[in-house]
Amino acid sequence: ARPRVGYFYTGKTSEQLLTENIQKLLVSDYYSRPVVVNENTSVYDAIVTMFTEDVGTIFVVDKLSLLVGVVSRKDFLRASIGKQELTSLPVTIIMTRMPNVAYCYLDELLVNVGKKLIEREIDALPVVKDSEKGLVVVGRVTKTNITKALVALHNEQMLS
C-alpha cells in the first residue's frame, strides 16, 4: 500500500529513520543456502563443488553435520599454485578451523554481519543454530546478500 505522504511527523531526524530501517534488516531476510563439504573431502573435490555451486566460500562439516571449518576461493587459489597434489590433500589442511571461524545467527542484524566481514576481511559467514554438540550450519551470508539488501532498500521506495 502506498503510504500517505505529507502527514509524517515523528520528531525524529532523517538519520534516525535511516538507522531504524537498517536495524530492520535481519540475516533471516537475506541469507542464502549453505554449500558444505564433509571433512574427508579433498581440496580438488571441494574446488569442483565451489565451481558447480558457484559460490566463493564453502563450509566444512563433520559426520554429525557440525561446523568444523571454512574455506574460501583465496585458500583454494593459494593451494592450487602450490606443489601439492590437490586430489590427495584433505580440505581440512587448508581451511580456517573452529574456534577461529566467525559465524552468525538467523535473528542477527545484517549490519552486524557486515561489520564482522569487514573486520575479518572475509567474504562470507556461516549462519548457524546452536545444538548440544556444536554449531549446525543452516545458511550463509555474503557481501552479495548485503549488496542486495542495499539495492532492495533503494528499490522498495522507487517502486512504491
Next chain:
Amino acid sequence: ARPRVGYFYTGKTSEQLLTENIQKLLVSDYYSRPVVVNENTSVYDAIVTMFTEDVGTIFVVDKLSLLVGVVSRKDFLRASIGKQELTSLPVTIIMTRMPNVAYCYLDELLVNVGKKLIEREIDALPVVKDSEKGLVVVGRVTKTNITKALVALHNEQMLS
C-alpha cells in the same frame, strides 16, 4: 553538528528519506585504488600480484594505461587447476575483455554499482575516466565498499 530533534517535518515518508540517503552515496566516496597489470603479464605473475595486493579482482591495461580486461580470483582458480603452465600463459587469455567489461564512473550512484554487480554476478567494477583513446582506470568498487557504506550509514547515527 547534532541535528535538532523533534522539529522535523518534511511531508515525506521514512522510506522516501531512506532512499534520499542512499541516493547520496556516490562511487567517489567509497571507491578503492585500482590494482592493474600490463597485458603482457603472465597468469602466474598476476596471481602473485593478487596475493601481494590482497584483492579479488585485477584490471588489465595496455601500454597507454587503457582498460583492456578484468580478471577475478575465480578466473585464476579455473586456470590454476587446468593443465597449462601458468608462468607462460598470458593473463589476456583468461580475462574478460572489452567491450564485455562492466565499469562505472566516479560520479555514479553506489547503489547503481550494486545493481550491476548483482546482475553480472561479479565482485568488482573498475572506476574509469573517459579519454580520447579509451577508458583510463582510476579506481575499483567492490562488494566490500558497498558493505562498508551500509555499515557507515548505520554508524553515523549511532555515533552522533
